[in-house]
Amino acid sequence: MIGKLLFAQSSELLDVKTNNGLPPNLALDEPSLSYTLKGVDINMAAYMAELGFLANPVSSHVQSAEMGNQSLNSMALVSARYTHKAVDIVSLMASAYLYSLCQALDLRAFQEIFLAALRPKAFDISAKYFYQVVSGAQLESWQEHIWIALEDNLPSTVSKDSTTRFLDLANSVKPLLLDLFVLRADPDGDEPGMNPTTVDGILIIQDFTAELAAVARDLFIATREYYAQNPDATPFLGAAAKRMYVFVRTDLGVPMHKGLADHPVRKAGDGRNGNGLQNTGSWISRIYRAIRDDRVAKVVGECL
DSSP states (O other), X not given: OHHXXXXXXXXXXXXXTTTTSOOGGGOSSOTTTOOXXXXXHHHHHHHHHHHHXXXXXXXXXXXXXXTTTBSSOOOHHHHHHHHHHHXXXXXXXXXXXXXXXXXHHHHHHHHHHHHHHHHXXXXXXXXXXXXXXXXXXXXXXXXXXXXXXXXXXXXXXXXXXXHHHHXXXXXXXXXXXXXXXXXXXXXXXXXXXXXXXXXXXHHHHXXXXXXXXXXXXXXXXXXXXXXXXXXXXXXXXXXXXXXXXXXXXXXXXXXXOOSGGGOSOSOTTSSSTTSOOOOHHHHHHHHHHHHHTTHHHHHHHHHO
């Protein structure tokens, strides 16, 4: 049951339909090129299958022995061996899941930093284009509505590469802008530039979305490069989560996965901590060893 819980949570963490806006396979770089934790997802399914197999009872296979005198035999040794194997598999699942969680925390921190930087730029661009339509408190209301729409639509674009993602994101607010223009338009349609069906209204909306898409894309790429240089999610974490995150990232030296840049087929010494680049399984094995030698248990105690 512990393994089933880990498998279910891991599956939801890697799936864009259930992870609340994180990228598919928790990849930092472009989704069409990088499949960072796809191998972890497949491994977790294999672990769960083996764990489920080990959970089946052996009693239905018991044979009579000692010339029929022992119709039932003790399965204590079999139970002990299978339990030992099951503990090992759950340890593998826990280490893979903990690795995935730390990756997810870094991606969420990167996302929050990006959104914090994008908000004032989105407000500036909207003020630049809509000052001729509204002003004062009404402009501020438009800006808030546009920002809320951007935040709401951002998760639906997470599977797209940045080359097209932010154009689609900017275009997603066009229906809102049309509604705002219509509400602002003169009931008789006599005020020029207010109605979205006029040439001026269409051009304003088109120019706004084009600039917003370009600025958002450039800012996203720059923020991604900045965060990849020194990933640190601790400012966004509570005390317990921070302790476990620091244990994995600092004490064990398991880094954030940057995607294709961390492909292990590179010259030795290009990686971190003087170990050269390693594959995902090698990093997860560090956490696995820490689970088996009780170092993780001590950290869990500190978290509690």
